[in-house]
Amino acid sequence: MKDRYDIVIIGGGAAGVSAALSCINRGKSTAVVTNPVETSSLYKAECITNYPGLAAVSGEELCRILREQLEGCGADVVSGRALSVMPLGESFGVAVGSEFCSCSAVILAAGITREKLYPGESEFLGRGVSYCATCDGMLYRGKTVAVIGGGEEAAHDAAFLESIGCTVLHFPKPLRYEIHGGMKADMLVAGGEEHRVDGIFIIKDTVSVTKLVPGLEYADGGIVTDRSMRTNVPGVFAAGDCTGKPYQLAKAAGEGNVAALSACEYIDRKQKEQ
Numbered sequence: 246m247k248d249r250y251d252i253v254i255i256g257g258g259a260a261g262v263s264a265a266l267s268c269i270n271r272g273k274s275t276a277v278v279t280n281p282v283e284t285s286s287l288y289k290a291e292c293i294t295n296y297p298g299l300a301a302v303s304g305e306e307l308c309r310i311l312r313e314q315l316e317g318c319g320a321d322v323v324s325g326r327a328l329s330v331m332p333l334g335e336s337f338g339v340a341v342g343s344e345f346c347s348c349s350a351v352i353l354a355a356g357i358t359r360e361k362l363y364p365g366e367s368e369f370l371g372r373g374v375s376y377c378a379t380c381d382g383m384l385y386r387g388k389t390v391a392v393i394g395g396g397e398e399a400a401h402d403a404a405f406l407e408s409i410g411c412t413v414l415h416f417p418k419p420l421r422y423e424i425h426g427g428m429k430a431d432m433l434v435a436g437g438e439e440h441r442v443d444g445i446f447i448i449k450d451t452v453s454v455t456k457l458v459p460g461l462e463y464a465d466g467g468i469v470t471d472r473s474m475r476t477n478v479p480g481v482f483a484a485g486d487c488t489g490k491p492y493q494l495a496k497a498a499g500e501g502n503v504a505a506l507s508a509c510e511y512i513d514r515k516q517k518e519q
């Protein structure tokens with residue numbers, strides 16, 4: 246990942262790939278931050294018959310085609326989970342794991358998060374709850390922390406926290422979790438059992454789009470946009486399933502294209518104003 250891009254796209258599904266192709270065609274330096282291809286909802290589709298220009302194709306095959314097209318288009322494909330998008334005056338800072346880059350515009354194409362937030366997760370985020378062990382682990386050196394998550398990344402983060410001297414309680418199973426505390430989170434209830442902890446690391450594949458960008462307007466299960474795919478945050482655009490129903494590939498690709506053109510126009514206008 247470079248330090249600086251014109252546009253950062255979060256999500257490498259149909260919406261993100263479509264957006265990347267148009268950003269590159271318009272001459273913008275572009276990064277696409279995306280999870281492994283298997284995390285796309287499309288990957289599980291048995292047979293897709295309604296995407297124009299393609300005969301019946303499996304979700305897995307279409308994901309492979311999209312990823313190959315993305316990797317060949319000239320955008321930087323950054324493998325990892327975007328953790329936050331912070332407005333910094335005229336630009337944005339995007340955190341991916343422990344790395345960071347800045348950009349002039351952001352396109353959210355993160356699909357939908359089917360995982361629900363745990364009770365207390367939102368309330369204590371940044372106050373004892375973290376999504377990134379590499380970023381925040383040092384704050385808990387020598388303390389007791391819980392890691393919730395069953396994937397490879399969660400196992401890696403649990404090992405990392407142990408290596409820096411934390412006592413780690415790892416919860417890989419999908420139990421009912423609740424987070425409690427006062428000023429800071431200090432207790433995890435996992436499957437009905439109470440655990441006193443100093444910090445809780447939640448490692449999921451995705452970060453709810455409502456948590457990615459502060460102040461983003463969200464209604465009826467989707468990010469609110471206008472017809473140009475502009476959100477209420479200037480410089481932030483959205484496309485695909487994350488803007489709401491219908492959850493369909495053709496809609497995602499179309500919105501990705503519109504979001505990209507709008508983001509390019511936004512950047513060109515800003516440059517003329519300077």
Ligand SMILES: Cc1cc2nc3c(=O)[nH]c(=O)nc-3n(C[C@H](O)[C@H](O)[C@H](O)COP(=O)(O)OP(=O)(O)OC[C@H]3O[C@@H](n4cnc5c(N)ncnc54)[C@H](O)[C@@H]3O)c2cc1C
Nearest residue numbers: 256258259260280284287290326327356485486492493494
């Ligand atoms: C079983 C199934 C069958 C389907 N069949 C059809 C069909 O036949 N026809 C049809 O039109 N549609 C179908 N769909 C719907 C279709 O898959 C979606 O509409 C489409 O994939 C949406 O594209 P998208 O780019 O918006 O999101 P996605 O394809 O979900 O891509 C978003 C990507 O962003 C990644 N991501 C999310 N958050 C982050 C983050 N913080 N950092 C980095 N990466 C992140 C995700 O992991 C994912 O890889 C089906 C869906 C399912 C589940």
